[in-house]
Amino acid sequence: MKDQILDDAVLTTQLDKVVAWGRKYSLFNYPFVTACCGMEFMASSASHYDTDRFGAVFPRFSPRQSDLLMVVGTINHKMAPALKRVYDQMCEPKWVVAFGVCATSGGFYQNYATVPGIDTIIPVDMYIPGCPPRPETIIDALVKLQARIQGQRQSLV
Amino acid sequence: MSESALYQKLASSLGLEGLPEESLGTVSALVVPAASWHAAALWLKQQGFSMLIELGAADYSKHPLPHPGRYAVAAHFMALPGFERACLKAYVPAESPALQSLCGLYAAANWYEREAWDMFGIDFPGHPELKRILMYEGFEGHPLRKDYPLGRMQPLIPMREAVDYEAVRQAARRAGQGGA
Amino acid sequence: MSMHIEQKLPSYRSESKAMGLEPMAINLGPSHPAMHGTIRIKAHLEGETIVFADVEMGYLHRGFEKTAEAKTWNQVVPYTDRLNYVSPIINNVGYALAVEKLIGIQVPERGQYVRLIMSEISRITDHLTCIGASAMELGAFTAFLYFIKAREYFWQLVEEVTGARLTISYTRVGGITRDLTPDFRERFAFCAAELEKSMAEVDGLLSRNRIFLDRMDGVGVMDRERSLSYGFTGPLLRAAGVAYDVRKAFPYLVYDRLDFEVPTGSKGDNLDRYHVRMEEMRQSLAMIRQALQQIPEGPINVADPRVMLPDKQAVYTNIEALMNHFKLIMPGHGIRPPAGEVYFPVEGGNGELGFWVISDGSDRPYRVRVRPPCFPLMAGVEEMILGEQVADLIPIFGAINMIAGELDR
Numbered sequence: 001m002k003d004q005i006l007d008d009a010v011l012t013t014q015l016d017k018v019v020a021w022g023r024k025y026s027l028f029n030y031p032f033v034t035a036c037c038g039m040e041f042m043a044s045s046a047s048h049y050d051t052d053r054f055g056a057v058f059p060r061f062s063p064r065q066s067d068l069l070m071v072v073g074t075i076n077h078k079m080a081p082a083l084k085r086v087y088d089q090m091c092e093p094k095w096v097v098a099f100g101v102c103a104t105s106g107g108f109y110q111n112y113a114t115v116p117g118i119d120t121i122i123p124v125d126m127y128i129p130g131c132p133p134r135p136e137t138i139i140d141a142l143v144k145l146q147a148r149i150q151g152q153r154q155s156l157v
Numbered sequence: 158m159s160e161s162a163l164y165q166k167l168a169s170s171l172g173l174e175g176l177p178e179e180s181l182g183t184v185s186a187l188v189v190p191a192a193s194w195h196a197a198a199l200w201l202k203q204q205g206f207s208m209l210i211e212l213g214a215a216d217y218s219k220h221p222l223p224h225p226g227r228y229a230v231a232a233h234f235m236a237l238p239g240f241e242r243a244c245l246k247a248y249v250p251a252e253s254p255a256l257q258s259l260c261g262l263y264a265a266a267n268w269y270e271r272e273a274w275d276m277f278g279i280d281f282p283g284h285p286e287l288k289r290i291l292m293y294e295g296f297e298g299h300p301l302r303k304d305y306p307l308g309r310m311q312p313l314i315p316m317r318e319a320v321d322y323e324a325v326r327q328a329a330r331r332a333g334q335g336g337a
Numbered sequence: 338m339s340m341h342i343e344q345k346l347p348s349y350r351s352e353s354k355a356m357g358l359e360p361m362a363i364n365l366g367p368s369h370p371a372m373h374g375t376i377r378i379k380a381h382l383e384g385e386t387i388v389f390a391d392v393e394m395g396y397l398h399r400g401f402e403k404t405a406e407a408k409t410w411n412q413v414v415p416y417t418d419r420l421n422y423v424s425p426i427i428n429n430v431g432y433a434l435a436v437e438k439l440i441g442i443q444v445p446e447r448g449q450y451v452r453l454i455m456s457e458i459s460r461i462t463d464h465l466t467c468i469g470a471s472a473m474e475l476g477a478f479t480a481f482l483y484f485i486k487a488r489e490y491f492w493q494l495v496e497e498v499t500g501a502r503l504t505i506s507y508t509r510v511g512g513i514t515r516d517l518t519p520d521f522r523e524r525f526a527f528c529a530a531e532l533e534k535s536m537a538e539v540d541g542l543l544s545r546n547r548i549f550l551d552r553m554d555g556v557g558v559m560d561r562e563r564s565l566s567y568g569f570t571g572p573l574l575r576a577a578g579v580a581y582d583v584r585k586a587f588p589y590l591v592y593d594r595l596d597f598e599v600p601t602g603s604k605g606d607n608l609d610r611y612h613v614r615m616e617e618m619r620q621s622l623a624m625i626r627q628a629l630q631q632i633p634e635g636p637i638n639v640a641d642p643r644v645m646l647p648d649k650q651a652v653y654t655n656i657e658a659l660m661n662h663f664k665l666i667m668p669g670h671g672i673r674p675p676a677g678e679v680y681f682p683v684e685g686g687n688g689e690l691g692f693w694v695i696s697d698g699s700d701r702p703y704r705v706r707v708r709p710p711c712f713p714l715m716a717g718v719e720e721m722i723l724g725e726q727v728a729d730l731i732p733i734f735g736a737i738n739m740i741a742g743e744l745d746r
Binding site: 043108111 | 399
Binding site: 179180181182183184207208209210211213214215216219220221222231233235237240244263264265267268269276286289290291292293300301305307 | 339394395398400402403404406407435438439563565566567568570579581586587676677678679680681682689691693695697698703704706708712713715716717720745746
């Protein structure tokens with residue numbers, strides 16, 4: 001069914017789309033920052049590149065209050081239980097972004113200490129490549145994630 | 158180098174003669190026997206070397222040149238106000254490597270020795286709390302030893318196989334086409 | 338190691354114990370908002386006072402030293418970027434200088450000046466990040482935005498020169514990858530003007546701000562004697578009154594030709610650390626200006642065929658250059674320093690960054706040990722936060738500028 005605008009005042013659409021519209025433009029991220037990618041994360045949240053335009057700047061440092069887990073930087077085996085616990089504590093709906101190649105695949109740290117990609121521990125929705133990714137890549141990923149959220153089934157229970 | 162005069166005084170205060178010196182480029186290191194490690198550091202502290210700048214270890218088991226022990230611990234000291242540097246090096250054998258702890262002399266030695274224990278397995282009797290610092294409890298082995306393989310992981314939580322979503326989608330498509 | 342308050346203040350009498358109560362255990366980290374890196378601080382509180390502290394690190398241990406033993410000498414350079422990732426060039430320069438000392442070569446003058454200029458730009462971005470983030474943690478969000486804006490201009494300048502903003506891998510053994518851009522002076526003048534504007538704004542916001550002074554003055558005091566015992570170096574030792582700067586004490590590159598001061602504090606508290614860092618940024622700007630006046634023309638890389646790749650034009654046209662290129666690139670060949678050891682200290686953003694490099698004569702390092710400047714600083718944090726209130730823990734931690742990349746390697 002197509003969206004219709006009646007008399008410039010009333011919009012008819014589907015519940016899923018409205019809920020998705022609300023969720024995608026008010027992402028509260030939990031920046032699980034460990035390493036160098038955190039610097040680019042800070043840069044993309046600051047004045048030059050400003051993710052506030054997309055509604056996704058406000059960090060909530062409690063897993064209960066956030067819905068976007070951004071794993072920024074290398075995760076090693078000592079940190080992995082903390083990451084899993086934070087992910088488990090987040091409530092649905094939640095999305096996970098693997099920010100940087102270290103979170104995506106381990107990067108060029110393929111050794112005894114690092115986890116070769118966080119998707120071996122938790123499911124991931126968006127992988128951002130780059131070491132560290134440029135802020136433009138981060139914003140591109142954010143917009144793609146928002147498009148993805150728009151297309152998903154939104155459950156309200 | 159100007160350290161040689163200092164080292165000769167140190168050697169004679171320990172009652173030892175003819176201790177070799179190794180060049181570390183910017184500073185010269187005096188190789189002291191492991192048994193005199195604490196006494197040498199104490200003498201340096203009394204001479205005014207109030208800072209322990211660095212304490213690191215190395216494993217010489219795969220080095221082509223012969224060394225008097227498998228592991229070596231090198232400690233760098235500095236004296237104020239003239240910023241004089243001194244370096245002590247001690248070799249310890251492969252079986253039960255141990256050096257007396259410098260924790261009583263310098264507060265900095267605490268964490269440095271914990272790291273040497275964690276990475277190499279060198280024991281420091283006299284250390285108040287010698288436990289792992291970089292690796293986690295439950296990790297077996299000492300990673301920077303030459304016989305520990307680079308890629309041997311000991312994960313704390315089980316790792317799962319990443320799902321190849323594209324392969325799943327294509328398999329479903331093929332199954333759909335085959336059925337239809 | 339953990340520390341009880343009785344070890345720091347032997348006269349402390351616990352009120353809770355007198356009432357038959359236990360102190361409350363709280364846990365900060367390893368994932369926490371103070372955006373400096375992952376660390377875990379276990380603290381016991383009696384009311385608001387911290388009576389027991391245990392700092393646990395290692396949450397970003399990425400195996401740098403073991404990985405360096407598996408890569409060739411130049412392949413280690415990208416790994417050194419990610420040590421102190423807010424001042425990456427200083428790490429690159431330190432490692433390159435250590436290996437060059439081992440081989441016994443020296444980069445030509447222009448190369449040294451360019452390395453110095455880029456190192457000081459890195460130091461500026463390091464201090465901008467530190468002060469900006471620690472101001473944000475106190476609630477002064479505007480100061481953070483101003484400094485990140487200034488840092489952004491410098492990152493754009495670094496990107497024009499090296500090709501990347503943050504992880505630049507700028508040095509090679511024997512030189513650097515690219516020379517300065519032709520319009521570097523104008524671009525730098527613009528960035529410096531922006532930085533001075535931002536510093537004036539933040540200075541006006543913070544330096545005489547009653548809230549900032551109340552929170553930073555007299556907080557996290559580490560006096561001279563304890564700082565020396567812990568092996569502090571860098572801005573924290575200078576804030577305690579000891580004028581130790583590796584650039585003055587053991588000059589490397591061309592620092593002995595520049596005229597600069599080493600700012601020192603007196604009390605060793607957070608406010609002194611803030612002022613030392615602000616003043617160091619001004620000194621770095623002055624150093625870069627002097628270097629830009631003194632810099633000669635000439636080659637930037639050492640013309641030694643054992644370490645330096647020949648010019649690409651020659652490689653494609655000349656058989657000797659092609660063989661030289663081959664001998665440096667193919668596995669089994671490559672740069673082969675003589676067997677030996679070197680310890681080379683440089684002044685990092687946080688203090689003395691030392692590289693102990695052992696070579697066995699092959700094309701791969703035998704051992705690369707990094708002396709992290711913030712390693713002794715974090716050991717001292719346990720003592721610094723005892724007796725302070727829990728709200729002071731964050732400014733103390735912020736003023737140390739712990740970078741987990743270099744602490745855990």
